[in-house]
Amino acid sequence: MTDPFASLPPLIEAVEQADTATALLAATTRLASHLAGGNPPAPAAIAALVQVLGFNNPGAAVAAVDGLIACGETAVAPLLDNLDAHNYGARAWAVRALAGIGDVRGLELLEQALGGDIGPSVRRAAARGLGQLRCGGLRAEERRGVQERALTALEAAAGDGEWVVRYAVVVGLESLVHDLRPETDSTERDLRERALQTLTQLSQPDEDTTVVRLRANQALGRLAPAA
Amino acid sequence: MAGEEHGPPLTEAGEPISEAEALRRLRQTDDQSLQYYAAWWLGRMRSRHPDTVPLLRSALRQRQPRDPGAGVEHNAVARNAARALGKLGDGGAVSDLLAALEDDDDGLREAAARALGELGALEAVAPICARLASGLAGAGAPMTNSPKLQEPCEALIEALGAIGVADPAVVGVIEPFSGHDRPLVRSAAARALLQLTAEVRWGEVLVELLEHAQLQVRRAALMDLGAVGWRPALEPISATLAENSLKLIALRGLVEQGSGEPGLEALLGAMDDLL
Numbered sequence: 001m002t003d004p005f006a007s008l009p010p011l012i013e014a015v016e017q018a019d020t021a022t023a024l025l026a027a028t029t030r031l032a033s034h035l036a037g038g039n040p041p042a043p044a045a046i047a048a049l050v051q052v053l054g055f056n057n058p059g060a061a062v063a064a065v066d067g068l069i070a071c072g073e074t075a076v077a078p079l080l081d082n083l084d085a086h087n088y089g090a091r092a093w094a095v096r097a098l099a100g101i102g103d104v105r106g107l108e109l110l111e112q113a114l115g116g117d118i119g120p121s122v123r124r125a126a127a128r129g130l131g132q133l134r135c136g137g138l139r140a141e142e143r144r145g146v147q148e149r150a151l152t153a154l155e156a157a158a159g160d161g162e163w164v165v166r167y168a169v170v171v172g173l174e175s176l177v178h179d180l181r182p183e184t185d186s187t188e189r190d191l192r193e194r195a196l197q198t199l200t201q202l203s204q205p206d207e208d209t210t211v212v213r214l215r216a217n218q219a220l221g222r223l224a225p226a227a
Numbered sequence: 228m229a230g231e232e233h234g235p236p237l238t239e240a241g242e243p244i245s246e247a248e249a250l251r252r253l254r255q256t257d258d259q260s261l262q263y264y265a266a267w268w269l270g271r272m273r274s275r276h277p278d279t280v281p282l283l284r285s286a287l288r289q290r291q292p293r294d295p296g297a298g299v300e301h302n303a304v305a306r307n308a309a310r311a312l313g314k315l316g317d318g319g320a321v322s323d324l325l326a327a328l329e330d331d332d333d334g335l336r337e338a339a340a341r342a343l344g345e346l347g348a349l350e351a352v353a354p355i356c357a358r359l360a361s362g363l364a365g366a367g368a369p370m371t372n373s374p375k376l377q378e379p380c381e382a383l384i385e386a387l388g389a390i391g392v393a394d395p396a397v398v399g400v401i402e403p404f405s406g407h408d409r410p411l412v413r414s415a416a417a418r419a420l421l422q423l424t425a426e427v428r429w430g431e432v433l434v435e436l437l438e439h440a441q442l443q444v445r446r447a448a449l450m451d452l453g454a455v456g457w458r459p460a461l462e463p464i465s466a467t468l469a470e471n472s473l474k475l476i477a478l479r480g481l482v483e484q485g486s487g488e489p490g491l492e493a494l495l496g497a498m499d500d501l502l
Contacts, residue, residue: 025468058442059468089470121472128502164475168502211479215495 007034008042015048021057028052028060032067041071046078053097054090061093069100076103083109088119095122099129104146107133111153120162127165130154131172135179144187150176151191158198163209166202170212173199174219196223246274253282259291262304270311280317283308287323290332302330306338313342321348328354337379344386352392355383362403367412380404381415385454388419398423405429410436410444418451430457437467445469453477456484461497471501 011031018024031048035041045067052064068075079098084090095113098106106129113126130150135143154176157169173195182189201207203216244252249272252258252265266286269279286308291301300306309327312320320342327339328351336358343351358378359366366378384401401423404416414436421429436448437460445467452460458481464474478498482491 058470121470124472124502128499163479164472164502167475167498171499171502209479211482211495211498214482214491215498218491218495 008039008045012044012048015052021060024052024055024057025059025063028063028067032063032070035067036070041074043078046071046075049075050078050082050094053093054084054087056089061089065093065097065100068097072101073103073105076101076105080105080109088117088122091117092119092121092125095125095129099125099132102129102132102134104133104135104138107146107149111149114153114157114165120160120165123157123160123162123165124168127154127157127168127172129172131175140185144185144191147176147180147188147191151195155194155198158202163212166207166209166212167215170199170202170215170219174223177223196220199223244268246272246276249274250276250278250282253286254278256289259289259304262286262289263307266304266307266311270307270314273314280312280315280319283312283315284320284323287312287320287327300334302332302335305332306335309335309338309342313338313345316346318346318348321346321350324348325351325354328358333375333379337382340379340382340386344382344389347390349390349392351386352390352394352397355387356397356400359383359387359400359404363407367404367407376409376412380407380412384412384415384419388415388422389454391422393423405432410439410441411447414444414447414451418455421455421457427459430455430459433457434460434463437463442469446473449473449477453480454484456480456482456486458485458487458489458494461489461494465497465501474501 011027011034014027015024015031018027028049031045035045049064049067052060055061068079075097079094083094091113095110098109110126110129113122114130117123117126130153133146133150135146138146150172154169154172157165160166160169177192177195180188180192182192199216199220203213203220205213207213207216246269249265249268252261253269255261266283269283286304289302289304289308291304305327309324312324324339324343324346325348327335328343330336330339340351340355343355359380366376366383367380368377369375370377384404387397387401398420401416401419404412405420407413407416414433417429417432417436420426421433430452433448433452433455437445437452439445439448446469449464449467449469450473452464453476461478461481464477464481467474475498478494478501482494482498
């Protein structure tokens, strides 16, 4: 039987020792695709990828985020424990990874990030993430609690001063509504109504950014009940 | 790079001041860093107060040496006033901006050129062309004592593209700069030529620059493709190695400025993937 960790150390070492932007990109991509290939998410590999998020190398960070998302819930605690308060680029990538994983343990962080982070790229990633929390394994009541909190945070951010955050709010709201079951539950019906109201508001001429209005209209069209 | 916001020197996120306070700060002349911030604020907030444009126009006439202690640039108030006037869309400022275009301070000329471009000032085409007419050996040659060029070529060229007079003489003035040895100047030239002529070859130059080894060049090409809204660049924009924030700004440009294929569905889908 082959040891599933056997090929990992040299991959991790290559990330840690990369001394040029290109070498870091190549090494991160190799490590990330190793993990995405279904290999077990070893803690050392996750730690190496989390570190890459802070290196101001966008190409490598994209690869690291993909690798972390592939690791799934194993990566949630290391991401939450290693948030860099002083580097909003790194925080944006971490929030992006958490958003992609969709673990509800990230809810509080995503709420805080959307409501108060100084970096628009962090708020943007958080808005998207709040729409795609995986609530499948939760009991109905817990699920609605999570959805309600996510919705409340998204509603508040519909007035964000940055267009890209409002755009992400639209995307977050659309996926949130998509996961609701309004036909079976009146609470979820109310949540849907609230979300549609905010989407409508962002589709109106008062919203001064054309692309935000276009995206809100697209979401409303997709969410309309089939005629 | 276009679309850049020149941030305030005093606070990180922009302290919440009122319009009245911004006007008061711009009106006084004792503390120039307050004026600098006020000029930025009024442009950023698209102030519509009747005093705003007249105050910015007089601020544009202010000259001052660089004050390292205050952390602001040479002619800082005038430069920020020019930038703000560009955003406010009041044609009354054109004459003052044309005068600033003839200033000895190349940083002020740069800010004035960008503002004139934003205002679409037809009157600026001839004086800008005159500044660029000496071509690569003149306007485009490096200064002896600084890494700058003789003229702020990128800003001047981008302004011509934004104003949009597609006259063969204007195109003829810009075209040599597409062979400049600095990739940022080539990017500016390709952007303006694409805007003026809609010839595919200029879009291809920008797409090629998205693969340049320097991040700074890839960023500029992203902003330039966004400013033109050249939709065939969708895939290369998504694939280039740069920050998602900049890719999103570029794709917004493709949506809002561009037309044709790829269509809205594909563009918005690509934006969603970058959030």
